[in-house]
Amino acid sequence: MKKKLKSSLIIFLAAIMIFSLPLSASAATKRDVTKTYSKSVTKLLKGFDSYFGYCCGKNQYFKFDNYARTTMVTMRTRGLSNCKIASAKKRLQPQLKLYFNTSTVKFKKFTKYGIPKNPSYLFCNKNGKIVYTGGDWGEVYPKGSVKKIIKTGSKTYEVTYSLYFYDDCTKKTCGYIGTYKVYLRKASNKNGFVITNIKQTTSKKIRF
Structure with missing residues (x-):
């Protein structure tokens, strides 16, 4: 009887240790x-502060996608206004790789000036050139x-x-x-x- 009880206790303790390991490991990594x-x-x-600020506007919303990533790096890169899209890509792709590990450049087609509901469209493609539709803080x-x-x-x-x-x-x-x-x-x-x-x-x- 004592031998069976001892075996059951060992199995029980082993089970506790096994099931507690993932939780302990997870807890250890979060600090x-x-x-x-x-x-x-x-x-x-x-x-990216300027971009984040625009996304907190009354009629604006935030969506993290290729348009957002492109606009974020464009906003912090000087001298791209009225730059040809092909030339801009060569300057933006290393920045996109650095910050987001991607080389995808996406610009919305130009429709009008003003701050759009999605600030990811602040920089647009107008006849093959980059235009900024918003203003300064x-x-x-x-x-x-x-x-x-x-x-x-x-x-x-x-x-x-x-x-x-x-x-x-x-x-x-x-x-x-x-x-x-x-x-x-x-x-x-x-x-x-x-x-x-x-x-x-x-x-x-x-x-x-």
């Missing part, structure tokens, strides 16, 4: 690494801040990135705009990461 990567991730994302503009970085896997990270209005005259923030979740994967490039996905979690639906 706060904000202090470690805050500086490098801020540098990676700050060039001025002295008050969006500025992002890394709130938290969680390591979710061996090479994957989830970033909470919030946007605020920043007054260039007073050098102070002056209003909350919205928050995004940015998903990163470790990479062997100068940024140390590539962006795999972005989700808008909060938008104040600001007026331009």
Whole structure:
């Protein structure tokens, strides 16, 4: 009887250990690494602040696709206004590869000037040239801040990135705009990461 009880106990304990291993491994990978990567991730994302701000507009929405990726890198690359699409592609593809690990360039066909409901269409193809349909922010503009970085896997990270209005005259923030979740994967490039996905979690639906 004692031998059977001992065998049952060993089996029971072994089962507990087996079923608890995946949970323990998963829990071990999820940890706060904000202090470690805050500086490098801020540098990676700050060039997209203007685009993120437009996506928090009253009548705007955010969709992460090839149009979004193209517009994001175009917005941070100088000298592309009125540039021929073929020439622009040569400049944009290395940037797309660096930030998103893709070389796909997508521009919407031009229809009219103004800020579109989807800010991914701020840069359009007009007769084979790139045109910008929107305007500039001025002295008050969006500025992002890394709130938290969680390591979710061996090479994957989830970033909470919030946007605020920043007054260039007073050098102070002056209003909350919205928050995004940015998903990163470790990479062997100068940024140390590539962006795999972005989700808008909060938008104040600001007026331009």
